[in-house]
Amino acid sequence: MNIDAEKAVAALRDLLRNAVPVAETDDVALAALWVLQAEMLGLPEFGIRMLRRDLDRLAGVDPAGSTPSDDDAAIGSVDATGVPGVVALATAVRRARRSVEAHGLAIIGIRGAGALGILGLAARSLAADGAVALLAAQSPASVAPWGAHTVAIGTNPLAVAVPRADAPPLVIDYATSALTLAAVREARASGARLPEGGAVDADGASTTDPDAVAALLPAGLVGSLTGLVVELLAGVAVGGRVTDPQLPSSRGALLIAFDPARAGGADTAAAASALDRDWRGAGGHLPARFDVLATDTADLPGSVDLGGDDVAWLRDTASGAARA
Template structure:
């Protein structure tokens, strides 16, 4: 069993933010701000608090490895001119940026902030992201936008791992989708779901532990059902509607904002869309009251009202986070390397 260490949530947030800070500084030309590093760190810690560790520190470390950033010293944002020019258009209702070389959670935090600004100015803010890695828990971004009074929609396209309904080979990614809306006398209503029956984080965890997959969730390379995580070559969608929802995300985040890599090209990342809509401008001035009614009607009819994120609205101080010791040591080492390479740090020492 892996050794675990208890880390105060605030300290873990600060340590993650310190690792992300150099990437935020290097990505300033694309519209990424220093505050985005802290917000991304908060969401990663909240993922741990919600028991979604596969989308927390573990995911961040994998994404930093994907970037091959030299142990966190060099964010690796030196790119050809056509890429470096791909930054956001300030104040635009619809804009986009290329997130190659940017950690996924940091790109998501920047997109949420930029889309909120568009909604405040124009009534709608839509940000397309291309070339990005694993983003984290999309529902946390949707929740943050809803807390500001917006209706939020967040989706992400991913490399092919899911077979279409009735198919036997992977054609699209797990393609998660999340939405959030303000609600009277309650936390925002937030739903966050993969369009496949399993997430890649769950598949990865079961491959590490050797735990069998649930029946009817995966196919092997020959297209036959399998419960062996090591043999899984394709995941199955969450029914026909889940398959179509995955197709929707593929077209939206893959085609409409340029996230999908052309056939034959090496995939350097994935695409994502963050949308914030000001209900007052769209005729929904009573959205919080109406959403509360919708949730009440849904529950009265026997439906499950998503409440995974409600725990984050309680006033109690966040508990310590239990983190695998090896992963925590890797984070601490990255933070030390980032601090040692910081020009500000060197000036202070001089």
């Protein structure tokens, strides 16, 4: 269904503001933009559907339980227990902006989060301001180690964004597993089969049946080890990894952002563009899906295509928020 993009993002802001009254207005606006941009990228499992699941998860949870540290500190944390993950991520980005401006560096841990959305969008927001950003997120166990068949870590995505001369920021965003849980959910909903080699069943046999998946597989040995690194940094090091089986599962994340000029990068944007040319010239592929996206709500296209069920939910929920 084709609907007005500005109205869609306004509806998302309204329902998030109602769901998280303690959140900063700027954080809610940025989170709403990312949710809509996930839809624009053709990734609805990271858009409105994700937000619906996360708001259901938070039903009855007091959002006042969030305990962020000082906004201008170079290192700190966000307790996302009571807020949607995408709002907690927007809070971390806002604080990182302030810290990079004040100190040249920001390191922010996030714990207790639900679905965080597309990490590359958050990293891109910082790179658009001239920072270099790295984001890593761990998640509940769904992926087996390389050569094994029992789950130990999550899909554990990693995103890096760097300013680029005469072009949008260069963004690299990928999961360390061969498949994502979103892909499994989509296959279950559509009745499609999964690609070969991405998952195993309860007996450890390779499967393409989404209903039989017992464990996802890593993207090779390097993907497995990278997933373990993400688990250590975004899970163990910042308190994101839940080890008590009596507690609900959640996600942890780590955001690192810095001013490249203070780190010795005399002309980082030009160097990134030169690397882009060298990579492509050698026959390499650079992801470009983020390049078409605006960095500000004012630059959104006139309309966006959304699923009919998601549009109905958004209208009903946002209308209820406006009446509350």
